[in-house]
Amino acid sequence: MSRSESSTEHWGQADLYQQILAQLSALAKPLDKLTVEDLAPMDHFHARGYPATVELADRLPIGTGQWLLDIGCGVGGPARYLAQRFGCSVSGIDITESFVETANRLTALVGLETQVRVELGDGQRLPYADEQFDGAYSQHVTMNVADRAAFFTEACRVLKPGGFFALTEHGLGAAGAPFYPVPWSMDGSGSYLIPIDETKALLEESGFEAIQIEETGARYLSGYRTAVAKAEAGTLPSFGVHLLMGESAVEQMRNAGRNIEEGRTCPIQLICRKRR
Template sequence: MTDAQSISDHWGKGDVFSKLLDTMKLAGIDPHSLTVEQLAPVDHFHARGFPATVELADALPIKKGDTLLDIGSGLGGPARYLSKRFNCNVDGVDITASFVDAANKLSALVGMDEAVKCQHGDGQKLPFNDQAFDGGYTQHVTMNVPDREVFFAEAYRVLKPGAFFALTEHGLGEVGEPHHPVPWSADGSGAYLMRPADTVAALVKAGFTDIEVTDTGDKYLQGYHQAIETAEKGKAPIFGVHILLGGQAPQIVRNAARNIAERRTHPVQIICFKPK
């Protein structure tokens, strides 16, 4: 099996869209009157979920009418949020076919399939022309990317001069050797964590400038602890990310928190620019 296939198998088990629909119904959500807000507990599939997308969006210079690129677009939650908030178009690309299928069907259900379009592909070989986008972002994707230099060079290629590029990820911590399973890997396979300083060096090598790195570990830790507490009280939402994480969800969330606390991972948000 190729690395791409095993990474995609890790994320998108089975018919993801049907699983989402079935769980929506269990949660009393009518798919025919679905809103972007109702999807938010599931389709912002990264640490801290929706609030983290909002904070990233607050920090980005997005303008009405922009065309953005979401690399590793997952179920399309961040793309739909940005499109709706800034009145812009977003193209998504993701290596997991069942996520792309679900993303496009969810966009159709909320009437956003013109503004947000996702397609199957690898961030290391983007299916877009040079200088096509006003900005790009990749949230919690690069942990699975073996060749960060190629990935960043591709992002650079498809961005217009002056465009922003934003990235959130679990970098490798000073102590290293994360406990598994974690959201991006069951046992360490398909995981390519890099120390934040090395990620910055790879961005510089690709040509990006004005690189701003923010530590997000404390906020993630708070978010994970909150999720653990809610689950322990039996109050986890029916329509939540456990649908995507599977049966090991409680252990995955505990490990994600423990890895940050033990400095095995080092989560960061990075914003940079392609020079004008």
Template sequence: MQPNERSITDNYDRTDLEETILTAYENAGKDPATLTRDDTAALDEFHIQGRDATRALADLVDLQADDRVLDVGSGVGGPARTLAAEFDCDVTGVDLVEEYCRAATMLTERVGLEDRVTFQHGTALDLPFEDETFDVVWLQHVAVNVEDKARLFEELRRVLRPGGRLAIHEICAGAGGSPQFPVPWATDPSISFLVAPDELTRLLSDAGFDERAWTDTTAESLDWFRGQLERAASRPADASPPVGLNLLMGPETPTKMQNVVHNLEEERIEVVQGVLTAPESD
């Protein structure tokens, strides 16, 4: 493993995640054998604005049917399944956390998308794929945990075909100072490597990418997080735990969510979506 990768894995890893997820569905009155993508939506899109953000980014990158997509940092597979089911793409997911890969495969099989979506264990800094393999590389809330972003972006460019597109949805450093911890991507600053948006675009340019679209989604992100907290506060005290991101973030979920709201309100973090293109062949 690269430096910090063990700490990153420890931050996200959940023991017996597959069993935890299936038990949570049973407790919520859902038959785990007949799950749908609507059933999994609150759990499987582990990023700001959930499935809406995935759809917006897919539109921004002009995703086409039969595009071959690599989802780097694919988590438990929600975005990959959305791209396959709604945009008719073939998607490969790769993630540093083996437990996530197993859970992603299990959920994909249960919603019947295993013919379009596969997952494997691997690191974003040394992707297990040949050069120029993919039409689109997909990156949502991954660079936050990568210190060597220059190497990350060089590796993403390597596996993209000439003229291929990089779709990126990332959390950036804001002007308001260091973020409060814990947050969903880190319990402390040791594995949080935020850079300002202009530094992010510089690193992407240095790696050879050309910017095609860039959108600041900070305001929408804050509204979404506030809505999540309001819904959590309105749940009856005796209600069963929800089948949602709490299964991935653990017992500190409320604190992590509240800290993200504070960080957004105090301009300690910003959120961006963008599309960049790899250079065409000479």
């Protein structure tokens, strides 16, 4: 089994779009009036979800009419949010077929299909020409990427000189192996965490500069704790990212929090740009 297949099997989910429609119907959301904000509790599939995308977007130099790339875009929440907020176009690429299909159907539901288009592919081998994009980002994807050098080199290749690249991920902490399951792996298979210093060095070698790194562990820990407490109290809203995480969602979130608390993982938000 290739690494990519193992990643696909981890994230893939049959009937995902129908499950999402069923949840929206239970909330009495009329599909013909559906907004990007209505989907936001579910479709920003990373630690802290929608607020984390907004915080990242606040720091990015995105202009109207630009063309961005979302590498490992999931079901497309961040791409739709950025397209709507900045009036830009976003191409998304993801290795999981059910996410790609769901992303494009949700995009059509909110009427953003002229600005956002998602396709199937691997971030380690991007199907785009050199120097196409004004900016690129990848939120909580690289934990599953075995060949970081290829992933970063490809991201750099498709960016225009000076274009931004933003990355969020769980880096490997100093305190030993993480507990599993976590959102990106059930048992450690397909998980390729590396220390923050290694990520920075690989980005420099791939052609990036002005690398700014912010450790986001405290905020993520509080997000995971809040979600676990709500789940335990039976007050977790039915429409949320746990829809994408399978039956062990609460255990995954509990471990993700514990790993941060014990220094086994070290979450970061990183922004840099392609050297001119």
